[in-house]
Amino acid sequence: MKIFNFHLMPYAHADLDAIKRLGTSWMTYPNSYYDPRKGADLYHEYLDQLEFADELGFDGVAVNEHHQTAYGMMPTPGVLAGALARRIKNGKLAILGRALPLVNNPLVIAEEFAILDNLTRGNFIAGFVRGIGVEYHTMGMNPAESQARFAEAHDLIIQAWTRPGPFAFEGKYYKFKYVNPWPRPYQDPHPPIFTPSSGSLSTIRWSAQRRYTYCQTLAPIAAVAQTFKLYREEAEKAGYQATPDQLAWSNAIYVAESDEKALRDVRPHLEAYANEFLTRNPTMMAPPGYTSVESIKRMRAIKGFMGQRSTAEDMIARGIVIVGSPNTVREKLAAYQDMAGFGISLTKTQFGTMPHKMVQENQIAIAREVLPYFKDRLPQPVKAAAE
């Protein structure tokens, strides 16, 4: 298993009471709550953490993109990846990912990723996402065009990387007389592509057909296993066998001396992450056309789902996160790998309000107690009971 250190870079000093009052840390949570002095310190701490992860032997570091929120302070992740590009010496550098439909000119993403691929001399991983629902509000893009724009932007970027330029591109949404970006990617034909998603069948199929690595965002492990099974089935339909390195699970891990201490330490930060930083406002999260009508009906049917608060115990029990002693964490990670069949773990070591020192201790513990045990570990067959 490859274990990446994934960061959301939340504004950890967010006013949790204000978020509770406003019902969200996204879009309508005023940016007057952002203190640039504190924010600047956070950026440096978070970048230090990712550089530290590289020194500690994580297989890679990853950042992502979100807009107008305390949940993550990386509206242009390329800036942060650029800051990391000359410091990450051992592992991969990944942006998971950039939201293709949110820009009017996807060629800027082709250019940005190609620079990063050159800077890292081919150690870059390119993530493509649609962005989450609320971002169609904040970026003023049409959610009803989200899927079609994503597909077309993807085609444009891949062509920009692989077709000798200059050529003309005439799509429905993007039209360019000249496509001839400099630089070209360092890797041939282009960086590996990861496609994070919350698990829609259309994305899983699309990703499997192109042999892209599919990343499942925050979800209970049973749902993750189901999603990865779908991916393998779609791969078979496309005529090949998916390998574990095509499946990445996005999680959070916290290790302390004992299960009790780990839970005690992690509770306020994990619960702030799940209940305050993540938004559960359905009108923000599911604008028309962004998700299928069927999914919206499914969400509505699970009454109270959006309004329910999570406890740390609940998130641990459902296998959304792994928290505990070294032994517990190793056992669970192995069991989850066997159950879901993934080869990559995208692991947050910081979440919510967790402070710098605590993150570093967690990173050291993971590096010492977890990474060595999983170095070349592949999913092991499980007993039929799981089926």
Place this chain on the structure above:
Amino acid sequence: MAQPVVTHLNLCGTRVKVMRAGQGAPLLFLRGTDASDDWRPFLDDLAGRFDVIVPEHPGFGGEARPDWLDRIADYANYYLDVIDALGLDHVHLAGHGMGGWIAAELASRSTKRLASLTLADAQGIYVDGVETIDTFLRTEEESVRDLFQDEKIAAAELERRLTPETEDVRLNNQVVIAQTTWQPRGYDPHLRKWLHRIDIPTLIIWGENDKLLPQAYAQEWDKLIPGAQVEIIADCGHAPQIEKPADFVRLIEAFAKAQRVAA
């Protein structure tokens, strides 16, 4: 209540349900985001005076979203085709909300077949500094409540509209509404440039207390369309045809009559 004749129009590769009732001069009524609603009492009243034609918009009512549909201007061109296809002439064109936007776009392109234009609480333009409601941040229930001043009417409409049987249609309609009105929210910056082309009698009807598009919007339409006449309906929200149907019908009828007298 008169039963409208329901037919389906196949045009531009799309199938559209059309309700029609009454006699007299033709009146093409373009509904707004509620375009899948039933035949309402105000349409009955109008049918006592006009030949009322009420289409459901392409992509609404569970029909497939047409490939050609990207923006409201596409609807305007489509309805020019509909007027031709139905052989309508001297037609009174009226639209509410999003339907008013379509009607204004249509009239800015051609008024050749039109006798008059009526815009009721119409979307389509932007007025700087006037607070409006972002309907895409409202729940379905809030969206219905936003339409009315009278809470009793809102409660009755909630019960009538938000039924499990219509959920699929409502959710699918929302996708079409987002497709055509999301960005910019509820207007087309290019429309106002050509509203001066509208050379037919134009009536602007507005609910006095429209929360979605406050009265300042009525005044702006008045400024942009030469010779337009504004009528404000008192104690009324965004949907005067539902909240004050008698006033609404009276204004349309009087306006049409005044045009006949003038002619």
